[in-house]
Amino acid sequence: MQLTFSKQHGINSAIVIIAIWFIWFASGHFDEYTVRILNNIAIFIILAASYNLINGVTGQFSLEPNGFVAIGAYVTALLLVSPDAKMYQYAIVDPYPFVLTLHANFFTALILGGIFSAFLAFCLSLPVFRVRGDYLAIVTLGFGFIIKILAINNPEVTNGSLGLNDIPEFSNLYWTGGIAIIAVIVILNIVNSKFGRAMKAVRDDEDAAIAMGVNTFKAKTLAFCTSAFFEGIGGGLLAALLTSISPDLFDFFFTFQLLIIIVLGGLGSTTGAIIGTVLVVGGSEWMRFLDEPITLFGHTTAAMPGMRMVVFSLALIFIMLFAREGIMGKRELKELFKSRKKGGK
């Protein structure tokens, strides 16, 4: 028991070191386009792993990411854009004076975006988790729409549908990859503690969890707020990567994409969330060649825009047909090795 524990530690450390080395190597050697995709993958790993905490681990069906990502992105953007840039950007109405004075460094801006999202998540959880059922999905769906409408209709703060531009491009692979590693470690540490066990107990059988003395309201609220915190930070990183944000970016499709990622990877598995992100975000980039003219056995077909999505959807259907619970199911990487060993015996 003691031995396997330290062995597990060794494997985990090795994975982290390889990941850090990869980030360093990729930033120095890969071309700009590849680094861009890797940045996207890193941000989506943060979002998928944290979304999986509430949706997969705690089993509370929620549709919140676009709302919290939008909040994180706007908070970070407002803190990063320089007052001069703000002055000429606000074309619809003049901004409130306090908007011009907001300023912080990148790290503080990200953390504040996360904290603001987590605080709003806490406010939402007070009424929602008092009752059981799929209310969370309805409330969070509405929340996403409300955030988008607020962003459009408060041009004094958000510059309305024009969005915010000229956000300094602080995000690079060190920031996105580094925070992705930290987020995954933090989430795995939560899952492998009494808090994570309580969350899983709520998912498996809420009545039985209560009968074990678990405060299910607390477990659900912790999962939801942690999830919102990292989604806020992910939103901030996204804003500083894209350098311009607008309310349209954060519509329901954003949440939908994350939902595909975590269902594909396996609801409840953080490893699955990472694999799902690489497949969906990376795979859909890789499949871009399908949209262009293809030469097969000497014949050249015409360009078929949209072919990529057809193949992507087919791949999704086949994966879900053959792996009902997603690629990883509820298992993590280490459990996969364990079950293999057993099978070999």
Next chain:
Amino acid sequence: MILKIDNVTKNFGGVTAINETSFGVSPKEIFGLIGPNGAGKTTMFNIITGNYEPTLGEVYFHNESLTGLKPHQIVRKGIARTFQNIRLFSSMSVLENVLIGFDFQARYGFLESILRFPRFIGEEKRIKARSMEILDYFDIAGFAHDKAVDLSYGQQRKVEIARALATNPDLLLLDEPAAGMNPFETEELGEIIKKARDDFDLTVLLIEHDMKFVNQLCDKVLVLDYGKTIFEGKPSDAIKDQEVISAYLGDFHND
């Protein structure tokens, strides 16, 4: 009296599930709650555990009223339960199932678990060791790392009782523990409950239909019928009581 039910009535709309029932359970007693289907036994359990609020009357545990406490708070006061149809956490191992019982007894905070502080590691080690002890007591330590739902029915029942004992209760509520078991398993279960009562300083309140099991195990029984108490006393007297017999088999004379 460790548990006192004081004149409890529970109405569901127009249906009276429990009607002015009072009884008390003494420390270290094995107390049987019996009666035909629909007599209000499980409703009584749900009132004690705080899942239902009684329409009238009160429940006292250690002479303290349980009114207004949430179910998880009542568990923390020392009342644990098992379910009629076994409800283990299906995605978790046997060990994890028992560890959930230690959820509120592990003393470390959220940040401590994220940063893996020494206190987190120490507490996790402590509750894992305690869990293994309990599993060992029930002879299922060998299955600790197997999925709980992969075990046999009798073993799953043991896991459920082990899990309930992990919450460190004074009073254990068992809802039809022998249901679905073969005679051999039933007898073994009776022995386990008796032994656990002595080793864990438990008071046991159980619902059961198997009268042989009740007779062998219980110190005292209370018979409910349509929410009313019709008998209280020794199990051997209960099966001779005319009113109890007619409640179970139907009364042909009054038809």
